[in-house]
Amino acid sequence: MSKQKARATNAQLTGLYKPEAVKDVAESLNITGLSDAIASALASDVEYRIHQVVEEAGRFMRHARRTTITTSDIDQALRVLNIEPLYGHFPHNPPTFRRAPPFPQAPSVGTVYFVEDEEIDFDRVIREEKITMPKGVNWTAHWLAVEGVQPLIPENPPAIPRDIEGEPSGIKREPSTARPGGLFPPTPPSSDRPSPMQGAKKQQQPLVKQVLSRELQLYYTRLTSSLLPPSSDDTKRNAALASLRNDAGLQALLPYLVRWVGEGVVNALKGGVQTDNDGRVLGVLLDVIGAILDNPTLFVEPYLHQLLPPILSTLLHSTLPPTYATYLRTTASQILSRVLRQHSTTYPSLSPRIMKTLLLALISPGKSKGTREGAIRGLMGVGKEAVRKGLVEGGGAKVVGSECMPGEQSPVVDSVIAALKVLHPPSSHPLPLNTYADTDQPLITQLQETLGEFFAEQLLFDRDWAAGILSGSSEPS
Incomplete structure (x- = not known):
């Protein structure tokens, strides 16, 4: 029994991790007087832990289909074993260890491996040209297209010039002899019928093809x-x-x-x-x-x-x-x-822009009666306030009346009357204005200054209608 115990003690002492290394670590931590049995037990446990880490790292190496264990495998093994990883070692730049020859004074120490420090020549570093690091890769968001319309921003490709822009793919036209005044739909595309724009498209293809x-x-x-x-x-x-x-x-x-x-x-x-x-x-x-x-x-x-x-x-x-x-x-x-x-x-700018276009067509000199009629009907479509600004406040009725003959009945006159009815409805029981009465004379004068003599005469038969148009009220007075 004593021989077996001695053999077990000797087997414990002959491990890869020596008890002397445990004592050195203990002395560095100000722990003195560590017994040989405790140091041997700690050395065995450390050796077991090292074997366990290496075994886990070997699994990662085999799954990566490699034959060399790297520091990344050790890091993954430590993470799996819930051990804090080592810092300062990266797999992209593995450290190079050199072997120091054994000391003649202490041959029992064995071989020592160390990482050699790189010698840096400061003169060479100062003479070298400094390289500016490029900007890293980043991500940004922009609209490539919104409902088929491509915004004109630097991130998007430039638009195709109009002189080479033909029919979009899928809808192509063929030259046809259309009779005057007629309009024919485009011919559907066909693979055996080339389009006349194909020659130009071969030189520059559209960037976005639908x-x-x-x-x-x-x-x-x-x-x-x-x-x-x-x-x-x-x-x-x-x-x-x-x-x-x-x-x-x-x-x-x-x-x-x-x-x-x-x-x-x-x-x-x-x-x-x-x-x-x-x-x-x-x-x-x-x-x-x-x-x-x-x-x-x-x-x-x-x-x-x-x-x-x-x-x-x-x-x-x-x-x-x-x-x-x-x-x-x-x-x-x-x-x-x-x-x-x-x-x-x-x-919000849509209504003012259309109003400006219609007012220019209504008030500008030299416009035809058809254009003025269309402007008046357009103001009626915009709304009641547009009619007031165009015919009453802007003087559109006066301009149209100055171009009409006395007693004229034309579409432009009918459009003005219809627009005035939008401003204020005629009275169901009209009472005419008395041109000789002192009470009605100021209303007649204001009516002639606002609408002109032509349309002022059209409103003389209905006093309530004329007063409602001038006052801007929506209910008959």
């Missing part, structure tokens, strides 16, 4: 063919407008429809004298704009700057077909009122 599905292309072609020319079947046209007014999933076609409407209005108005066919075309195009505004699934706000020019062009054009002039201007005024009612809250 490809429409075959179903949307077919829908676009059938829709435009059913709407124009206006001599087609009324049933198909009404069905096309109903589909445009109620169907969902047409957002991708919205820019093409807006562009088609704009081109159609330009083609119908670019001639000197418009025919009845042009009037019917304009009526259909205004119906299309109204159907687009009525569709609750379409986001129209990014395309308002493209929808307003066709509306204002139809409203303020000088020569419209006499048969359709009043209908077209009234419809355009109603559509303009709908646009302002739906989007003036989002765009």
Whole structure:
């Protein structure tokens, strides 16, 4: 039994981690008088812990399919064992250990390994050019596109110039010989029918390409063919407008429809004298704009700057077909009122800008009667205060009356009377103004100064109407 105990004691003392190292650590911590048995037990425990860490690190090494243990494996092993990791060692720059030869005075110490300090030549460091570190990678957010409209910001690619910008992919046009006054829908694309713009597109491709599905292309072609020319079947046209007014999933076609409407209005108005066919075309195009505004699934706000020019062009054009002039201007005024009612809250500057355009068309000298009639009906669509500022405060009624002959009955005169009825309704039992009475003479003078002699005579038969217009009240006096 004594021999077995001696062999066990000798086995304990012959470990990798020597008890002398434990005593050295204890003396560094001011712990003296540590017995050999305690130092041997602590050395065995330290050796066990080292084996445990190395075994866990070996698992990480094998999972990483490596054959060399790195400091990152040791760090991961310490983290798994819930031990505080070592600081100062990184796997990207592993330390290099050198071996010191054994001392002749103490051969039992064994081999010593140490990390060699790098010698730095200060003269070389001072002479070297200092390199500025580049800015690190960072992230920022910006709008690439908002409902198909690309904002002009430095992060986005530049816009394509207009001279090489053709029809977007998915909707292409072919050169066709259209008769004067007619407007035909674009031809759907085909793989075996090249577009005349393909030569220019090969040189510079668009940066953002939108490809429409075959179903949307077919829908676009059938829709435009059913709407124009206006001599087609009324049933198909009404069905096309109903589909445009109620169907969902047409957002991708919205820019093409807006562009088609704009081109159609330009083609119908670019001639000197418009025919009845042009009037019917304009009526259909205004119906299309109204159907687009009525569709609750379409986001129209990014395309308002493209929808307003066709509306204002139809409203303020000088020569419209006499048969359709009043209908077209009234419809355009109603559509303009709908646009302002739906989007003036989002765009506060929209209503003042339209007001300025209509006032210039109404008051500026040299304008035709058709333009002034359209301006008046446009003011009626904007609202009651717009009519007051244009006809009463701005002197629009006086300007129109100065260009009319005595007793004239024309559409522009009817539009002024209708606008005055918007300001104040006529009396159900009108009482005429007495031109010789002293009590009515100041009212007649003010009426002539405000509306001019032509329209002052139109209001002499109704005293309450004239007084309501001048006072601005909404109820008959």
